[in-house]
Amino acid sequence: MARKKRTHDESRRDFLRTIGAGAVVSASASLATPSDATAQQAVATLGPGEVPVTLTINGRRHQLSVEPRVTLLDAMRTRLEITGQKRVCDRGACGACTVIIEGRTYYSCSMLAIEAQGKNIRTVDGLANGNTLHPVQQAFCDNDGLMCGFCTPGFVMATVALLEKNPNPTPEQAKKALDGNLCRCGTNIGVLKAALAVKGGIRG
Amino acid sequence: MDNRSPIPDPRAPQVAEVQAPARPPQHEKYPWPEKTRLLGTRVSRIDGPLKVSGRAKYSYDIVRPGMIYGRILRSPHAHARLKSIDAAAAEKAPGVKAVLITIKPGDKVLFPGEEIGALAAATEQQAADALRMIKVEWEVLPALANVEQAMRPEAPQVFTPANTRKGTAQEDGDLTAGFKSAAFTVEGTYSTQVQTHTSLETHGCVCEWNGDNLTAWVSTQAVHGTREGFAQGLKIPQANVRVITEFMGGGFGSKFGPDMQGLLCARLAKAANAPVKLMLDRKEEHLTTGNRPSAFAKVKAGVSADGKLTAFDATTWGTGGAGAGSDYPLPYIYVFPNRRRMHTDVYINSGQQRAMRAPGHPQGCFVTEVLMDELADQVRMDPVEFRLKNLPPLAPNAMWAKYFPIGAERINWKSRHVTGDPTPGPIKRGLGCSANRWGGAGTGARAHCEIAGDGSVVMRCGTQDIGTGNRTIMAMVVAETLGLEVPQVTIELGDSNHPFAPGSGGSTTAAAVMPAMRVTAGKARDALFERIAPQLGVAAGDITIGVGTVSAGGKTITWRDACRMLGTVPVSVDGQWERGLSAGGTSGVQFAEVEVDIETGITKVKKIVCVQDCGLIVDLKTAETQCYGGIISGVNYAVFEERILDRNTANMVNPNMEWYHMAGQSDIPEIDVVLVDQPERGVIGIGEPPAVATAAAVANAIRNATGVTLRSIPITPDKLLTELERAGGTN
Numbered sequence: 051m052a053r054k055k056r057t058h059d060e061s062r063r064d065f066l067r068t069i070g071a072g073a074v075v076s077a078s079a080s081l082a083t084p085s086d087a088t089a090q091q092a093v094a095t096l097g098p099g100e101v102p103v104t105l106t107i108n109g110r111r112h113q114l115s116v117e118p119r120v121t122l123l124d125a126m127r128t129r130l131e132i133t134g135q136k137r138v139c140d141r142g143a144c145g146a147c148t149v150i151i152e153g154r155t156y157y158s159c160s161m162l163a164i165e166a167q168g169k170n171i172r173t174v175d176g177l178a179n180g181n182t183l184h185p186v187q188q189a190f191c192d193n194d195g196l197m198c199g200f201c202t203p204g205f206v207m208a209t210v211a212l213l214e215k216n217p218n219p220t221p222e223q224a225k226k227a228l229d230g231n232l233c234r235c236g237t238n239i240g241v242l243k244a245a246l247a248v249k250g251g252i253r254g
Numbered sequence: 255m256d257n258r259s260p261i262p263d264p265r266a267p268q269v270a271e272v273q274a275p276a277r278p279p280q281h282e283k284y285p286w287p288e289k290t291r292l293l294g295t296r297v298s299r300i301d302g303p304l305k306v307s308g309r310a311k312y313s314y315d316i317v318r319p320g321m322i323y324g325r326i327l328r329s330p331h332a333h334a335r336l337k338s339i340d341a342a343a344a345e346k347a348p349g350v351k352a353v354l355i356t357i358k359p360g361d362k363v364l365f366p367g368e369e370i371g372a373l374a375a376a377t378e379q380q381a382a383d384a385l386r387m388i389k390v391e392w393e394v395l396p397a398l399a400n401v402e403q404a405m406r407p408e409a410p411q412v413f414t415p416a417n418t419r420k421g422t423a424q425e426d427g428d429l430t431a432g433f434k435s436a437a438f439t440v441e442g443t444y445s446t447q448v449q450t451h452t453s454l455e456t457h458g459c460v461c462e463w464n465g466d467n468l469t470a471w472v473s474t475q476a477v478h479g480t481r482e483g484f485a486q487g488l489k490i491p492q493a494n495v496r497v498i499t500e501f502m503g504g505g506f507g508s509k510f511g512p513d514m515q516g517l518l519c520a521r522l523a524k525a526a527n528a529p530v531k532l533m534l535d536r537k538e539e540h541l542t543t544g545n546r547p548s549a550f551a552k553v554k555a556g557v558s559a560d561g562k563l564t565a566f567d568a569t570t571w572g573t574g575g576a577g578a579g580s581d582y583p584l585p586y587i588y589v590f591p592n593r594r595r596m597h598t599d600v601y602i603n604s605g606q607q608r609a610m611r612a613p614g615h616p617q618g619c620f621v622t623e624v625l626m627d628e629l630a631d632q633v634r635m636d637p638v639e640f641r642l643k644n645l646p647p648l649a650p651n652a653m654w655a656k657y658f659p660i661g662a663e664r665i666n667w668k669s670r671h672v673t674g675d676p677t678p679g680p681i682k683r684g685l686g687c688s689a690n691r692w693g694g695a696g697t698g699a700r701a702h703c704e705i706a707g708d709g710s711v712v713m714r715c716g717t718q719d720i721g722t723g724n725r726t727i728m729a730m731v732v733a734e735t736l737g738l739e740v741p742q743v744t745i746e747l748g749d750s751n752h753p754f755a756p757g758s759g760g761s762t763t764a765a766a767v768m769p770a771m772r773v774t775a776g777k778a779r780d781a782l783f784e785r786i787a788p789q790l791g792v793a794a795g796d797i798t799i800g801v802g803t804v805s806a807g808g809k810t811i812t813w814r815d816a817c818r819m820l821g822t823v824p825v826s827v828d829g830q831w832e833r834g835l836s837a838g839g840t841s842g843v844q845f846a847e848v849e850v851d852i853e854t855g856i857t858k859v860k861k862i863v864c865v866q867d868c869g870l871i872v873d874l875k876t877a878e879t880q881c882y883g884g885i886i887s888g889v890n891y892a893v894f895e896e897r898i899l900d901r902n903t904a905n906m907v908n909p910n911m912e913w914y915h916m917a918g919q920s921d922i923p924e925i926d927v928v929l930v931d932q933p934e935r936g937v938i939g940i941g942e943p944p945a946v947a948t949a950a951a952v953a954n955a956i957r958n959a960t961g962v963t964l965r966s967i968p969i970t971p972d973k974l975l976t977e978l979e980r981a982g983g984t985n
Binding site (some may be wrong): 117119120124127128131133134135136137138139140141142143144146173174175177178181183187188190191192194196197198199200201202203206224225226228229230231232233234235236237238239240241242 | 298299301302303305306307308309310311312314315317323377378379452453454455456501502503504506533535536720721722723875876878879882883884885886887910911912916917918919920922925
């Protein structure tokens with residue numbers, strides 16, 4: 051059962067990187083030598099109360115105040131009413147919360163809002179230009195790559211990230227790029243058709 | 255807890271429903287057109303743009319002014335008696351606005367995750383923190399984690415009056431004579447796992463009170479049923495409840511009422527005097543919102559030397575959890591002239607089952623179809639030929655004898671080797687087949703249609719689109735009837751303030767709603783004619799509709815100009831489901847091609863062929879997608895998913911989406927769908943039929959590839975390697 055998020059060979063280090071810098075710090079802290087641990091203590095602690103956070107989402111800056119433990123996904127959904135990405139498994143398994151940050155896909159349920167500061171975060175809400183759908187969105191509609199639609203925003207973002215990096219993927223490359231997303235209705239046939247239909251149609 | 259659903263009883267007799275009339279009576283006034291313009295074509299979902307852009311607002315996405323967040327307090331134990339509970343600290347915790355405790359000392363819980371209270375706080379984090387502050391003391395009692403434990407004679411009696419409930423024997427023919435005439439018999443015990451619905455949008459809702467009136471945005475398959483559930487549960491009039499479900503993220507049979515979480519959400523909102531959002535998390539979803547029961551069958555079956563089935567004797571059991579049934583149809587489809595079957599429900603300490611995509615059928619199909627391949631081997635017959643010999647007579651809803659040859663051709667059945675791929679090397683290829691049946695008839699939907707002076711058409715119906723494409727096919731029927739294009743029709747659904755329509759279960763929605771669309775749009779068209787006839791100077795009966803036009807007395811005007819004659823008073827008519835536009839009873843077959851790596855035990859499903867009918871096809875595009883979806887769910891059932899309970903605590907060890915395995919994109923086979931149009935039968939549902947047969951076809955293909963018989967799904971690598979080992983390794 052392949053269900054890796056990344057399109058390329060992946061190591062545990064890559065995985066740690068994808069779940070965010072803070073997670074790397076805490077993971078490495080547990081393995082740290084005493085001198086490393088001392089160095090960590092210099093880092094300022096945040097919380098437990100709310101802290102100011104600035105997020106740049108779909109080109110717009112948002113200032114908000116959240117507890118440091120709040121994920122990027124929950125900050126977007128519950129504080130900013132940016133609800134395109136969905137909360138489904140809430141632990142980095144299903145991909146419904148997939149966002150694009152600096153060209154790569156991230157599970158926004160597994161990244162803290164405070165870690166996402168200073169980065170350009172893209173969600174499905176920002177893809178269309180007014181009422182004109184992004185080519186990937188249009189391809190999902192044309193190829194019936196959706197049913198209930200709850201996984202769709204995640205699949206759309208994963209497809210956009212793939213095609214921006216590799217405008218002409220082979221079916222195998224496209225499948226691998228979409229392995230980090232799960233659908234329960236079983237729309238995968240239409241999803242793959244959509245991903246291959248916009249081949250070469252967009253570039254990053 | 256609300257488990258009502260319109261799903262038919264899976265115990266329905268196997269042969270009785272196979273006798274649909276060849277040509278059912280057609281509706282007199284508004285029959286389906288002989289020559290269609292839109293029906294049967296490929297139309298893209300009209301809500302696609304909203305869903306791909308994130309603009310579709312699901313219940314999970316609803317935000318109301320001043321809204322706070324609810325969480326449920328649950329039992330961590332499978333079976334326990336409450337000693338004490340103290341919520342004082344939680345009540346004073348930051349952000350907390352309401353606390354409800356629904357259990358009292360001495361009360362028992364019967365499954366992990368059972369609801370014992372709830373609270374609401376300003377943020378989700380505060381609600382989670384406060385929940386942890388509630389001090390609960392339990393007397394933990396012995397729990398039953400599986401059917402073997404529950405059926406042991408010395409098992410603690412957990413359920414009253416017993417841990418099991420024996421059904422009545424179903425018998426037909428003369429079993430002794432049947433076995434006497436058998437040249438060969440097969441005996442074995444077959445089993446299927448418990449699977450959970452795993453809808454991507456979890457169960458839950460947003461509840462908001464305005465005085466005594468409740469508005470609830472609920473992730474449900476039945477807005478009207480859920481309104482009724484809220485009214486009963488809260489003891490308020492249905493008139494005071496409005497349920498809205500504009501978009502919902504999958505239900506598969508598990509979402510037919512407010513459930514406990516809905517009622518608790520409404521009570522929290524009342525107590526806190528603020529709108530409350532209460533959506534379950536993934537673990538709660540796995541534990542408490544339903545599952546497909548397990549099935550076990552100890553079967554002995556006989557076949558004559560010339561390949562005719564003679565006898566079938568089965569003792570079956572299964573568990574639907576704490577106090578719920580587990581029956582399923584058996585034997586499935588094929589005619590065993592002499593048969594006996596006795597089913598026993600077994601209760602264990604887990605969440606209760608609910609209807610799940612074709613309830614009962616995948617279980618009965620798996621047991622019967624694997625048995626069929628074993629019997630075919632006994633008489634050394636080709637499995638397809640063997641099936642053709644033992645099918646019920648051909649009928650519009652029993653077309654398997656026609657479909658098996660079509661599927662065999664498309665999967666290249668003639669390339670099939672006998673059981674056990676003789677090719678050297680670790681990769682073994684195999685083919686398998688199976689058949690399915692389903693009802694899919696619906697009734698009772700009502701609708702309201704308005705045609706305005708500017709030509710707008712609005713159709714309102716209290717049905718819901720659970721991802722099937724209901725909204726789109728509704729628009730297609732209305733557009734076809736009024737001579738319009740699909741985008742010219744506005745469909746409003748998912749609101750209990752709209753005219754009544756039944757819940758979306760049992761694949762009944764299309765067959766319930768499409769006739770209501772046809773009749774209501776037809777009546778609106780006639781009403782329009784009546785209104786404009788005087789101005790056109792003709793009789794209403796002389797007016798006809800073209801495409802975007804209205805014609806009378808040799809003159810043709812545009813739809814818009816015709817509607818302009820209405821002035822400010824729109825056409826406004828009610829209509830409902832009527833006989834003669836829909837039917838029930840479908841049949842289909844599936845073929846599977848697999849590759850099994852006998853060194854790793856990993857099965858790769860390469861291809862599925864599906865030949866399926868569903869009466870009159872409305873939207874070819876969404877109907878095909880229904881088949882793809884059903885088949886993929888069947889692949890999951892065959893080789894991936896399984897609810898695993900800890901044998902000591904009965905707690906679920908994989909209540910998430912990484913260890914509860916489902917197919918990823920790379921696991922999806924090539925799928926070849928052949929949809930058979932039967933326009934004369936009217937509309938029949940197709941949501942469930944394609945989900946039935948896949949697992950059995952895959953299991954038979956694995957058997958054909960490896961030469962070992964796996965009588966238990968999911969066929970995971972560990973099971974397969976164990977069985978290969980037992981069979982003495984591989985060639």
